[in-house]
Amino acid sequence: MDLGEKLALLAASARYDASCASSGSARVSGTGGIGAAVPAGVCHSWTGDGRCVSLLKVLYSNACRNDCAYCVNRSSADIRRASFGAEELVSLTVEFYRRNYVEGLFLSSGVFSDPDIVMERLIEVARILREREGFAGYIHLKGIPGCGEALLRKAGLFADRISVNIELPTSRSLALLAPQKSGAEILGSMRLLGEAESESREDAARLRSTPRFAPAGQSTQLIVGASPEDDRCIVNLAAALYRRYGLRRVYYSAFMPVAPDPRLPSPTSPPLLREHRLYQADWLLRFYGYGADELFEGAESSFAADIDPKCSWALGHPSFFPVDACRASYAELLRVPGVGPAGARRILASRSSRSLRSEDLRKMGIALKRASWFLSLDGSPLREPAQPEVIRASLADHSPPGKATGRPAPAGQLELEFS
Amino acid sequence: MKPGEDSWGRGPGGFILAARDALDGMAGEGPPCGELFAATEARPSERREPDEGEIWAAIGRLRAFSIELYDLCLLSWMSSEGLQPLFLEVARAAGISGSSILFDYSRQSIRLLRAGCARVEREIHRLAGLARFGLRRDGLYSAPLEPDHAILPALAKHFLERFSGRSFALVDCRRRLALLSTEGELRFLAGRGALELLPETTASEAEGLWKLYFTATENPGRLNPGLQRRFMPERYWKHLTELHS
Ligand code: SF4
Numbered sequence: 147m148d149l150g151e152k153l154a155l156l157a158a159s160a161r162y163d164a165s166c167a168s169s170g171s172a173r174v175s176g177t178g179g180i181g182a183a184v185p186a187g188v189c190h191s192w193t194g195d196g197r198c199v200s201l202l203k204v205l206y207s208n209a210c211r212n213d214c215a216y217c218v219n220r221s222s223a224d225i226r227r228a229s230f231g232a233e234e235l236v237s238l239t240v241e242f243y244r245r246n247y248v249e250g251l252f253l254s255s256g257v258f259s260d261p262d263i264v265m266e267r268l269i270e271v272a273r274i275l276r277e278r279e280g281f282a283g284y285i286h287l288k289g290i291p292g293c294g295e296a297l298l299r300k301a302g303l304f305a306d307r308i309s310v311n312i313e314l315p316t317s318r319s320l321a322l323l324a325p326q327k328s329g330a331e332i333l334g335s336m337r338l339l340g341e342a343e344s345e346s347r348e349d350a351a352r353l354r355s356t357p358r359f360a361p362a363g364q365s366t367q368l369i370v371g372a373s374p375e376d377d378r379c380i381v382n383l384a385a386a387l388y389r390r391y392g393l394r395r396v397y398y399s400a401f402m403p404v405a406p407d408p409r410l411p412s413p414t415s416p417p418l419l420r421e422h423r424l425y426q427a428d429w430l431l432r433f434y435g436y437g438a439d440e441l442f443e444g445a446e447s448s449f450a451a452d453i454d455p456k457c458s459w460a461l462g463h464p465s466f467f468p469v470d471a472c473r474a475s476y477a478e479l480l481r482v483p484g485v486g487p488a489g490a491r492r493i494l495a496s497r498s499s500r501s502l503r504s505e506d507l508r509k510m511g512i513a514l515k516r517a518s519w520f521l522s523l524d525g526s527p528l529r530e531p532a533q534p535e536v537i538r539a540s541l542a543d544h545s546p547p548g549k550a551t552g553r554p555a556p557a558g559q560l561e562l563e564f565s
Numbered sequence: 566m567k568p569g570e571d572s573w574g575r576g577p578g579g580f581i582l583a584a585r586d587a588l589d590g591m592a593g594e595g596p597p598c599g600e601l602f603a604a605t606e607a608r609p610s611e612r613r614e615p616d617e618g619e620i621w622a623a624i625g626r627l628r629a630f631s632i633e634l635y636d637l638c639l640l641s642w643m644s645s646e647g648l649q650p651l652f653l654e655v656a657r658a659a660g661i662s663g664s665s666i667l668f669d670y671s672r673q674s675i676r677l678l679r680a681g682c683a684r685v686e687r688e689i690h691r692l693a694g695l696a697r698f699g700l701r702r703d704g705l706y707s708a709p710l711e712p713d714h715a716i717l718p719a720l721a722k723h724f725l726e727r728f729s730g731r732s733f734a735l736v737d738c739r740r741r742l743a744l745l746s747t748e749g750e751l752r753f754l755a756g757r758g759a760l761e762l763l764p765e766t767t768a769s770e771a772e773g774l775w776k777l778y779f780t781a782t783e784n785p786g787r788l789n790p791g792l793q794r795r796f797m798p799e800r801y802w803k804h805l806t807e808l809h810s
Binding site for chain 1: 597665669670671673676682683691693694695696697698699702706726727728729731739771772773774775777778779780781782783784785788789790791792795796797805807
């Protein structure tokens with residue numbers, strides 16, 4: 147197989163991994179090296195599915211001895227198999243980087259051999275890039291499930307980010323759909339990565355020259371809709387991963403059947419709206435100060451289809467509103483549908499120099515169509531109260547992300563500020 | 566990049582002085598509001614070339630007053646939407662009422678200025694990703710660009726770090742301007758000299774592989790071309806090799 151065919155095959159097998167972020171790391175190359183990692187990340191192109199292309203995202207090999215039901219590369223699949231050589235990957239990365247096609251490399255692999263051997267191969271590519279080529283661009287390595295601790299630690303010396311995919315929300319589903327994987331092992335790797343990262347942060351605080359362990363931290367991916375777990379279960383899991391292992395990102399990937407299998411549902415299209423709601427909820431956890439338990443009322447366990455989780459919370463807590471734009475704190479303003487972090491900051495900044503009118507709010511980019519139900523100005527509500535159904539109807543946002551609403555990205559790669 | 570270097574003297578230097586004058590309530594001689602490197606045309610001989618020390622002092626003055634104001638100054642200077650007089654008006658008002666007015670979004674001037682500057686900023690960020698370099702036979706990596714705004718100077722730092730010492734050029738085809746970095750030295754060129762830095766048109770192997778990669782990475786189950794266009798407006802497609810078959 148020539149390099150082009152291999153590249154096409156091993157890129158196509160890697161495309162189901164949603165994460166492509168290149169943010170969160172700052173590196174500069176020494177003399178003779180190339181590149182610099184940019185803390186904010188850079189998108190280099192967008193594919194026809196609206197995803198940002200930031201990294202050369204490929205598998206080292208699509209040969210795999212595991213047989214995960216949801217995966218195109220599972221051992222029972224009848225597909226062509228191929229593997230890169232380390233030098234091929236190094237030269238592709240460098241060539242693509244120089245031409246400004248990508249920010250770096252995202253390397254994952256099928257488990258074609260003993261997990262330690264696979265992990266070593268991935269590390270070797272990263273090592274050559276860093277040590278021989280002086281490459282200071284971004285490197286994301288996938289932690290191969292079941293590989294040894296020492297190797298994960300070594301990977302962190304060369305990579306900006308390491309991720310171990312959790313794949314499914316419960317061990318029960320893993321046992322059913324990915325029988326060779328163990329939930330305990332995956333969480334064990336995450337714990338190790340979390341510890342290594344915080345140790346290195348402490349060391350760096352003491353001695354600035356200590357090399358940082360995976361400075362962009364760890365992320366993970368979870369498939370939504372291949373197993374029966376509800377949104378509540380997934381959101382609780384994500385919150386726990388952020389809290390316990392210091393993950394930077396959890397990526398959600400709507401399940402797309404790759405082959406008929408009695409253990410799997412067979413949706414006609416991937417559950418994109420559900421994926422979108424989970425990203426919205428994830429945003430609320432990380433940037434809006436919501437707790438996972440706040441996002442579901444009583445026995446509810448799934449997000450509404452018609453409104454986003456922030457609106458759901460607002461409708462479920464009428465006594466919290468109206469929030470007064472002239473007096474409320476930043477945290478309170480953030481709870482108002484139609485007000486995002488930028489809007490909340492603008493309200494705070496503007497009201498220090500003058501008194502606010504509703505006209506001013508609109509000019510500040512506050513989505514008054516939604517916000518007016520929940521805001522007051524100096525004690526007077528912006529709008530007459532209405533029946534909850536009426537308010538709900540006006541907050542509706544049914545269409546899947548990016549389509550009719552023109553809303554930002556599905557894959558959560560954008561720092562979207564939804565309000 | 567230093568102000569006062571030949572190119573910068575003809576660059577934002579004059580505008581920075583005008584900004585300082587506006588801030589300090591002085592009338593000034595009127596800003597050179599034209600396009601970047603307007604100096605490619607003959608300059609009115611009566612306009613004095615700003616002196617390096619004076620520009621540095623003005624930069625210091627603006628930054629000490631507010632970093633925000635300084636950023637807005639450079640962004641409006643790069644804008645091709647004629648934001649410059651609006652910026653000076655805001656600088657004048659800020660000089661009178663203090664820097665907090667820069668955040669007062671209830672003022673129309675602030676909203677317009679910020680919206681305009683945000684468009685320039687967005688384009689800088691976008692093109693940092695969308696610039697496509699070709700390797701010329703003489704070993705120079707060169708990227709043709711057709712930005713809406715005159716943003717080459719704002720991309721310099723990013724690509725200097727990225728190329729770490731290797732030579733590269735950015736060419737603004739429409740304005741016939743180029744930024745050339747060779748052996749750590751940065752130069753601006755205008756006119757024909759700029760266009761001579763464009764990459765050759767023959768396709769390279771790397772370009773072919775990139776196209777293959779791009780096609781393979783697309784996820785056919787989730788096509789959403791509207792979203793693709795929103796992030797990557799069609800006016801930039803001309804130089805994006807991956808989109809040409
Ligand atoms: S181990 Fe990874 S590559 Fe192999 S079948 Fe499972 S998900 Fe696919």
